Amino acid sequence: MIDIRNLNVHLGEFRLRDVSLSIDPGEFFVLMGPTGAGKTVLLEAVAGLVPVLGGNIFIGGRDVTRMPPEERGIGIMYQDYALFPHLTIVRNIKYGLRYHRLDKETAQKRFGRLVDDLGIGHLLKRYPETLSGGELQRVALARALMVEPGIILLDEPLSALDQNFREEIRLLLKKINRSSHITFFMVTHDFSEALTLATKAAIMCEGAIAQTGSIRDLFSKPASTFVASFVGMKNVFSAQFNGNQACVDSLTIEVPQPHHHSTGYIAVRPEDIVISLQPFESSIRNAFPGMICGMIDQGFLYEVHIRVRAVVFKSLVTKGAAIDLALDIGAGVHIFFKASAVHVF
Amino acid sequence: MIDIRNLNVHLGEFRLRDVSLSIDPGEFFVLMGPTGAGKTVLLEAVAGLVPVLGGNIFIGGRDVTRMPPEERGIGIMYQDYALFPHLTIVRNIKYGLRYHRLDKETAQKRFGRLVDDLGIGHLLKRYPETLSGGELQRVALARALMVEPGIILLDEPLSALDQNFREEIRLLLKKINRSSHITFFMVTHDFSEALTLATKAAIMCEGAIAQTGSIRDLFSKPASTFVASFVGMKNVFSAQFNGNQACVDSLTIEVPQPHHHSTGYIAVRPEDIVISLQPFESSIRNAFPGMICGMIDQGFLYEVHIRVRAVVFKSLVTKGAAIDLALDIGAGVHIFFKASAVHVF
């Protein structure tokens, strides 16, 4: 549906370098990356809103690289909803109709269905300023869907929403993607958002694509240290491999399968590392005594840093547990993690 | 050190209603509450920056209610650091000196000590715009400490910081509070920030104090449903009590001690509720079969909603576990929580 070939864009401080991506029809594609990686620039390049320096963009087989946005058959949803503040909700939703040949009846039917599906029937006469974030995002979605675009581009559509609305909109997006033929192209800086939505995803870093693939692959098989830490594998260590064993510094860590090189990396998610005050015997092979050298507050969790010889492991602990175990900096503890929790690359 | 008596303030949409608080010298007091509760207004009333309609404020025994800010002996730290952008770091830090009788030697000694303690020696000649958030906050702290105020008022000092800097500044504040006689009065909307810092705290709601006490009491013994949910007890139910048993709807839940009323509330933290696919026999009395009716994404965690008859429980599960257990909306699961995890009020 979308084919991006060797795209190069310079825009102020942002540049895209030789970006190539291919997205199949109906896919829910999520483009991730830290702030400033150039995700929005890529999205706006697809939309035709920034000048392209080199390369090509194909949408549905057509080369749209030099086409104005209105001819590309796309819809855009922004983080700030970008509803037209001077129009009522109904006029917002129907805004695009006059540019699409559509008989009145079909239009009215589609409108009715969207309003029902999105549950915004009670809002139609109101103006955007009186709506809540979740309602605004629903309307923005209805407006984009009203003209049945082939692609919907979403720029961090969930970031500005409260937790509750966020969940709501997430489910909605998923449902629409499944029940329609519309391709979704979403941009976010938050990997966890992608986890539940994406069928396919890519991770960007400094204007280039770092890795692309199914979300499950990215989550469990990051190919680089950058991607590993981006997908939340906070424990990334370079290692020497010897069969099923990896040597990190002076520690020997059991890994699920041998590596085909003698050197490489291992990565473990912090939530897979368990902390206990007592050493305990079990099937878990990777067990080390250590000392807490840092506790980082994360809402109702702590990220606890445990130094084992020269290696610092990061583990997640609920605050309740931390209080129960009297965890504090300097305390001696034991950590455990399964060999199957270790990712090797 | 600070005594607030029946304070009333009207300021645009914000009003404080009969606020009374008493803070001992050297305490680290944290004032919490949702956005718009009037926390900043109260802080600025203590600082002398908003007009007081009624009531009194005492600082160190003096009635300062009608005193200009410069005579109150306070320091302020804002979320946006509020460093003077046209002055170098060293001139920022020494800004207040000329208003305090201090011989040169003492001043220079204090300056040297602060710069060392806060590790900002390399920044002195630079201008604020070139500093990172953490550095800015250190400088703001040095500037406030330079004039040795009796009280430091902090308005969400950690909100604008990155995770790493936040931890750093948090530890710094704690250290300074412990090693000096300075009273800290900090405002935040994030309960978890208070957990590690406060010796005493209060929770505000719509311009009034909802509860005040030690942080541990607030955390484990909220006195109202508002406070309970503010401190993260997401499972709050009204209940009928009968000895050690509480009836919530048609469920019977075992509680740690009898309630002195026949009706009241129980509250359980979501991290204390464990989900499993199998019912299992154990000492845990509170075990119910239910069905997942919602999964809310929270970074690397899910907040899983489980419907047990007519009652919805909320539990926290790591994404890894959710994938392992194949948790999804509609799945049948079992939940467990200890009687000791239930707070009764």
Next chain:
Amino acid sequence: MGRKGSFFWVSFSCGIMVLTFILLPLVEMLTAPSGAMLRETLQDRNVIRSIWLSIYTAASAAGISFLVGTPLAYLLARSQFRGKHLIESVIDLPIVIPHPVVGIAILGVAGKNHWLGQYLQEFGIRIMGSTTGIITVLTFVGMPFYINALKAGFEAISPRLENVSRSLGASMWSTFVRVTFPLAWRSVLVGLIMCCARSISEFGAVVVVAYHPMIAPVLIYERYEGYGLQYSQPVAVWLVLVCLSLFLALRLLAL
């Protein structure tokens, strides 16, 4: 906050001084002519005609600024390019140029000795002593105020709204007409008011280009020179009253 400090009182006194300085002469002038005098002046056809001409020419200048200045303001608000500062400075130039010089400069290119003047003559357009000329002058002095006000207005509108509009199939033109302009109309109104205010008050540049037909400020000056303060004041009162009520009405529209 304690009692109001000395700082407040000094600022406050400055405020009173400025307001007095502005209001005292104006109020004195407005209240000086007797009611009879004012009524009599209102029966003078020359007065009515000149006030009407003033309003008409100032409105025309605002209209022209609207037509030509709106797209320019949009361009300046939306694009970044080298030399933008220079262009903005050029647009501000008419503010600095002494008023008679404005008139002289315009007459300079409108005469037969200049190719532009010759062109204009061929099309039967006369600048000197004509309503066209007055409008030209007023546009010259008023346009910068319109463009600056509107540019700020456009800058305040998120380009995202325009992006969304285009993604929905609207061309740049449709987008401007249906989204950008309706959102900017308040700035447009403020800009028009500023432009009108500046041009209706102009005298020096107009008197050089067109003594007749007489706009109100020229008539007021002529009466002042010819008959004295007494006869110029009532005209001034009427002009000021008419302008202020017009602007007030427009302002209310803009709220």
Next chain:
Amino acid sequence: MGRKGSFFWVSFSCGIMVLTFILLPLVEMLTAPSGAMLRETLQDRNVIRSIWLSIYTAASAAGISFLVGTPLAYLLARSQFRGKHLIESVIDLPIVIPHPVVGIAILGVAGKNHWLGQYLQEFGIRIMGSTTGIITVLTFVGMPFYINALKAGFEAISPRLENVSRSLGASMWSTFVRVTFPLAWRSVLVGLIMCCARSISEFGAVVVVAYHPMIAPVLIYERYEGYGLQYSQPVAVWLVLVCLSLFLALRLLAL
């Protein structure tokens, strides 16, 4: 983004039109006088004196606006009160008032028939035909520009910086001198430039109050009327050049 659409080209043409409209007359005027003529004009003591007087009076008006307008601008930027809109409208009034009317209004209160005029006379202050009078008029027309620019500047400074300063022991005064003003000085400069620009270009109000001593616009007008274009243009060229270089220098300071 595809090729530039028709919308761009229309905007672009409007831009060219406006720039031409502003620049053509001015450039023609600036290039009309010969070098010899310009040199000769520069040896005319009256010309030098009037340009100097123009600069001096405009600078004085800016100075007065600075002294009285700065605290007022601060007050307006920082406080919210009923009737603030009204006060802002009063401050904008001088923009609407026709220029000769400004002069007439000021003469109205400065004359012997008004108590203020009598006071002034007792103190030996003369408005009519004096430098004092010119400065009064220029302050009247220039002040709104200063106050508006500076108010925007003050509004952009976080009150938190002032709060912190006071918490460190500084009084309101010290805070203003050490924090607020240094941060606003760029706006101060822009305001002063706007005020000077507006007042140095004034003609209609000044010519009513003071024909002599002659400020440059009056001299230019007199030359234009009395000797023709040829003799007025060189003076205009020098005035415009001097002003523009002064403002350019100030602008560079403000960057």
Next chain:
Amino acid sequence: KGTVVMFHAGSLTMPFEAMEKAFETKYPGVDLQREASGSQAAARKVTDLNKPCDIMASADFKVIDKLLIPKFADWNIRFATNQLVLCYTEKSRYADQVNARNWYEILQRKGVVWGHSDPNLDPCGYRALMVLQLAEKYYRKPGLYDRLLANRPLENIRPKSVELVSLLQTGNMDYAWEYLSVAVQHGLKYVVLPDKINLGNYKEDPFYSQAVVKVTGKKPGEYMDMKGESVTYGVTLIKDSPNREAAIAFLDYMLDPKGGLKILKDQGQPPFIPCRVPTEQMKSMLPEKLKKHVTVKD
């Protein structure tokens, strides 16, 4: 010795500029401040506006007689004469054809822009109208006056005659009525008219007096009639002159045949040598220093 304020007719701007320079070199302590306007306007500045003023020089001595004497001035010295000419430049339409015989036809042609100054403010203005009235009689073309005015829209009237010079020079106007001296001073081309109609010869006063022009009076809506008469310039000292001594010194220089009058002559304006006052009584009211420049002649 202080400032001398002088209001004068616009047509005297260039000679007085020269006189100011010469006079100020002679008396470095004195600053002559001149304010040029139409003569009527200048008089009203004294009478209605009470502007402080020392000397008033008018392009029509009658303005002084009518408006200033006796309340604001005692005497009136006639010091120069002038005549009206039709000015144009080489770029003016039909510049190659115009002459003393066909000028009134050309002024009636469509597309020819011609003008004069405001009769209500400037003597040159009503005098231009008088010339047209006289031309009707002189050339025996009944209705000529109205036909000419029909081709002169109100817009072509300016407050002062000299202002028209700029309009000629920039090509905004084709023809303008000016004094001969102004035409000479600005190097314009001009058509010299017969003595019978150019208002330059006092011997033709009886013929001139057939022309009557209505001008505005003391307040809007009031009118008075101006009768045709030869162009005679007058100067006077205002009674409550703030700087009488220096003002007399200037008048002394101005009326000196080797001083101001010579400059006048050099610039194309015939002065009266010596200058004239109408009666002995008036001469007796003159300051001593000035009496030597003046004879009594009606």
